Amino acid sequence: xxxxxxxxxxxxxxxxxxxxxxxxxxxxxxxxxxxxxxxxxxxxxxxxxxxxxxxxxxxxxxxxxxxxxxxxxxxxxxxxxxxxxxxxxxxxxxxxxxxxxxxxxxxxxxxxxxxxxxxxxxxxxxxxxxxxxxxxxxxxxxxxxxxxxxxxxxxxxxxxxxxxxxxxxxxxxxxxxxxxxxxxxxxxxxxxxxxxxxxxxxxxxxxxxxxxxxxxxxxxxxxxxxxxxxxxxxxxxxxxxxxxxxxxxxxxxxxxxxxxxxxxxxxxxxxxxxxxxxxxxxxx
Numbered sequence: 001x002x003x004x005x006x007x008x009x010x011x012x013x014x015x016x017x018x019x020x021x022x023x024x025x026x027x028x029x030x031x032x033x034x035x036x037x038x039x040x041x042x043x044x045x046x047x048x049x050x051x052x053x054x055x056x057x058x059x060x061x062x063x064x065x066x067x068x069x070x071x072x073x074x075x076x077x078x079x080x081x082x083x084x085x086x087x088x089x090x091x092x093x094x095x096x097x098x099x100x101x102x103x104x105x106x107x108x109x110x111x112x113x114x115x116x117x118x119x120x121x122x123x124x125x126x127x128x129x130x131x132x133x134x135x136x137x138x139x140x141x142x143x144x145x146x147x148x149x150x151x152x153x154x155x156x157x158x159x160x161x162x163x164x165x166x167x168x169x170x171x172x173x174x175x176x177x178x179x180x181x182x183x184x185x186x187x188x189x190x191x192x193x194x195x196x197x198x199x200x201x202x203x204x205x206x207x208x209x210x211x212x213x214x215x216x217x218x219x220x221x222x223x224x225x226x227x228x229x230x231x232x233x234x235x236x237x238x239x240x241x242x243x244x245x246x247x248x249x250x251x252x253x254x255x256x257x258x259x260x261x262x263x264x265x266x267x268x269x270x271x272x273x274x275x276x277x278x279x280x281x282x283x284x
Contacts, residue, residue: 006032006253012236014227022223025238027183030246037245044249047256048092055129057264059097062127064267067172070129070258075137076180077218078208079190080241082133088248090131099124102133115139116164136161140225145217158228165234174258175234178251179226182241184215
């Protein structure tokens with residue numbers, strides 16, 4: 001059945017036996033794209049403007065006690081475009097209304113706490129669009145691939161994550177979880193591009209090549225994580241990432257549909273406008 005909703009088109013829907021068919025989410029696909037690259041870039045710019053306008057309404061509502069907020073989770077392999085998505089999509093949101101957290105390797109202090117401790121400390125407040133560049137899912141992906149936790153602990157963490165996200169949703173958070181899905185070949189091209197441009201050498205981490213050798217294990221880990229944590233209250237969206245222009249449009253569309261669904265309006269503080277204008281009149 002045809003759909004006009006990017007959320008419906010990209011949603012990860014696990015089967016009854018908690019599995020997903022990764023083949024249904026090819027990294028070079030462009031479902032519902034408004035056209036080729038040029039037209040899609042134009043539409044992204046238009047939608048970014050609307051995102052900014054709606055987020056301002058969300059922020060305004062937050063100043064009146066409305067608890068609603070948005071959490072955009074960006075997960076993907078190295079070079080999948082987490083930073084690029086933030087730059088091209090989230091930049092539409094004013095600095096007051098946006099909180100971005102890039103989760104790096106846990107510090108000793110963070111490792112001394114429960115794995116969700118640092119996540120809770122970075123959650124957005126009311127009226128804010130929070131963005132996680134990597135997230136709590138690192139603790140069922142990287143650690144699983146490297147053998148730091150076993151299958152039983154991984155399953156327990158899936159349950160904890162699902163309960164945690166349900167708690168967030170019930171307290172007013174709309175969660176938009178995006179798996180930026182790139183291909184093995186595309187990642188190689190992006191790594192080579194960084195080596196070819198001296199001004200991007202600072203972004204190159206030789207450890208990414210070591211992680212690339214574990215590509216099959218990471219794909220297996222992502223498949224399992226998405227299958228166990230794509231829930232009705234916090235579904236995953238598989239965003240094809242080989243084409244950057246499509247990736248940016250798709251994430252913008254997911255964020256825009258979430259904001260539109262919140263039925264946002266500016267609060268009415270009940271100002272006596274004529275009286276206030278009178279007070280602003282220059283003296284005779």
